[in-house]
Amino acid sequence: MTRQMNAPVRDIRRAVNGQVEDSRRLAGLLASLDSARRVLSQRATLGTADMRLLWLFTDGESYTLRQIAELLGLEQSTVNRQVNAAVGAGLLVKARGRGRGPYLFTSSPLGVREFERTLDATLSTYRTALAAMGDERDRFLALVADFVEAYHVAVSEPASRRDRLGAPRP
Template structure:
């Protein structure tokens, strides 16, 4: 269906409009899934970063998550109170490491999300799943070239 511009002339809908709507819908569904998680999004991001078993300073966390230092301080201290991370005062720079309880909660929430994706992909069937993943990867690469033309992937 053609859309009318402000001047009243007919024009075709923008080719990105449908994609933007689909991505908005996917984002809403991802937020609905996140409400089923035991961890909040800030704890998920922090534990995702620390899931490689490498301790990090507050500054490294700030840089790697692209967050303000004050935000990192607040989130790490909250996660420590919940026993999701431990903070070491042994070094000149305080180090943060995920606890076993934190990693277990993180793994449980990640598994819940991945199982949701798996079930949806299974409904699509093997052939459509492969095509979908290939086209999505191709789109992301093309979009990255536009959004971040001078950055490494």
């Protein structure tokens, strides 16, 4: 499997020597990274939605559906479906608030264990890849941080401003 995942990266590196535009090279590398991340995700015991949901509960607090929706920036109907699925899977515990208040949700012991197991597997993979970079690791992380910040700015700028600055349209 490693050979298959590395083949697109090799192809992208070869194409660079053939004068491929930097933005295309980056797009290809990010697509290859997405592919590898999907492989890792398929091996995980929890999916992205469950991980995002359980991450919210790492502070040990209880939340209502409305609070969860606000904190995750999702529609309440989506949160309702995800939370009830997590309750059904034993990842969250549902309890009535004070009196007849809204239901409160907390992470179950199983939810905590599965979250930690999936997070550890993901971070372990990142650690392995970063270790392979040797002395360039810190420089790489700094460059990625700079890129992510610049990308957020580029995404949030109106297209007309980018056009005036001479930036290519996506």
